[in-house]
Amino acid sequence: MGRFVTVDDATIREGRCTDVYFERIESVLEKDDINPQVVMEVGAPVLPDGWGVFCGLGDVLALLDGRSVDVDAMPEGSVFYPGEPVLRITGQYRDVAAYETAILGFLCHASGVASAAAHIRLAAGDVPVYSFGSRRQHPAIAPMIERAAWIGGVDGVSNTCAPEGIPLAGTMPHAFVMCYPRQEDAWAAFDRHAPPDVPRIMLCDTFDDEKSESVRAAAIGCAAVRLDTPRSRRGDMRAIVEEVRWELDARGYGHVGIFLSGGVTRADVAAFRDIVDGFGVGGAIANAPVIDFAMDIVELECRLSAKRGKRAGAKQVYDLPLGGRLVHLAREPAPDGAVPLLVPFIESGRIVRESGHAEARERFFSRLPLLSA
Numbered sequence: 001m002g003r004f005v006t007v008d009d010a011t012i013r014e015g016r017c018t019d020v021y022f023e024r025i026e027s028v029l030e031k032d033d034i035n036p037q038v039v040m041e042v043g044a045p046v047l048p049d050g051w052g053v054f055c056g057l058g059d060v061l062a063l064l065d066g067r068s069v070d071v072d073a074m075p076e077g078s079v080f081y082p083g084e085p086v087l088r089i090t091g092q093y094r095d096v097a098a099y100e101t102a103i104l105g106f107l108c109h110a111s112g113v114a115s116a117a118a119h120i121r122l123a124a125g126d127v128p129v130y131s132f133g134s135r136r137q138h139p140a141i142a143p144m145i146e147r148a149a150w151i152g153g154v155d156g157v158s159n160t161c162a163p164e165g166i167p168l169a170g171t172m173p174h175a176f177v178m179c180y181p182r183q184e185d186a187w188a189a190f191d192r193h194a195p196p197d198v199p200r201i202m203l204c205d206t207f208d209d210e211k212s213e214s215v216r217a218a219a220i221g222c223a224a225v226r227l228d229t230p231r232s233r234r235g236d237m238r239a240i241v242e243e244v245r246w247e248l249d250a251r252g253y254g255h256v257g258i259f260l261s262g263g264v265t266r267a268d269v270a271a272f273r274d275i276v277d278g279f280g281v282g283g284a285i286a287n288a289p290v291i292d293f294a295m296d297i298v299e300l301e302c303r304l305s306a307k308r309g310k311r312a313g314a315k316q317v318y319d320l321p322l323g324g325r326l327v328h329l330a331r332e333p334a335p336d337g338a339v340p341l342l343v344p345f346i347e348s349g350r351i352v353r354e355s356g357h358a359e360a361r362e363r364f365f366s367r368l369p370l371l372s373a
Contacts, residue, residue: 117152
């Protein structure tokens with residue numbers, strides 16, 4: 001373990017970052033020479049919001065690459081529903097057991113972030129949404145947070161460690177404004193020295209009320225004003241935003257947009273999207289509840305087998321030609337015209353299909369028009 005309290009890649013890859021009972025039962029099984037062929041499925045029986053966005057598969061593939069297993073899964077960015085398997089692993093149990101903790105950790109966390117971003121994307125309509133919440137999580141997982149948020153539909157992210165190809169967004173903190181004698185001095189300095197491709201969005205609630213600072217920022221020239229403290233303001237935040245909009249318009253600054261950040265929730269996005277030109281969302285995405293996936297044996301030595309409360313047999317999920325979904329035993333013929341959603345990613349330990357964030361994002365957006373909040 002290094003200076004920071006994190007686990008290195010090798011420890012995860014070797015199956016040493018696991019729940020202790022897997023180490024204990026693996027030793028027992030080895031002494032009894034028991035290592036059955038199994039099919040294990042990952043799914044979530046309950047989803048509080050009705051649907052989720054599958055994410056984290058890329059890390060699972062990196063974990064299992066070279067192991068003696070087959071992996072079939074929904075591609076990242078797929079929309080899934082309660083009771084549907086999103087991933088299936090076939091192999092000998094002792095070759096898989098120690099990795100269950102990491103597999104679920106990868107999928108539960110990333111899918112939770114992607115799903116939260118997706119529901120906020122849906123609530124925002126055409127208004128841009130940006131992920132500002134990586135500071136709410138351990139910095140070691142910032143790339144995962146931003147990748148998952150991007151797959152879930154945000155328009156940009158704030159963390160500089162986001163994977164390549166994901167656009168970065170952000171202008172100034174309150175501390176920057178406080179470093180200058182007046183707010184106008186800070187805004188002018190930013191305008192002079194920030195790269196030309198960075199939008200001139202001025203933070204307008206550091207010392208004075210939002211209306212006053214917004215009008216002053218507009219007077220020296222800006223593309224938008226950012227109001228960053230809705231949770232710390234007493235009263236009706238919508239009334240505050242409407243007041244800012246009125247004062248800007250009344251003074252001829254109708255072209256100046258309003259950007260809202262600071263504790264923004266999905267409900268805020270839905271409530272303010274008609275009057276706000278962009279949202280920076282932090283904890284509502286980065287601190288999203290995990291998807292409560294479980295990983296269970298559904299076949300044992302080529303026989304149907306499942307614990308109480310689970311459905312036995314390897315399954316396939318189909319998109320039906322006239323709409324709707326079907327969960328069906330994989331061994332049975334597919335319905336006419338149905339499209340299988342679980343596809344091979346690892347065959348005999350070899351990765352046969354990659355999982356990139358650009359394709360995953362496109363996959364989610366192709367499904368977005370069919371979704372409801």
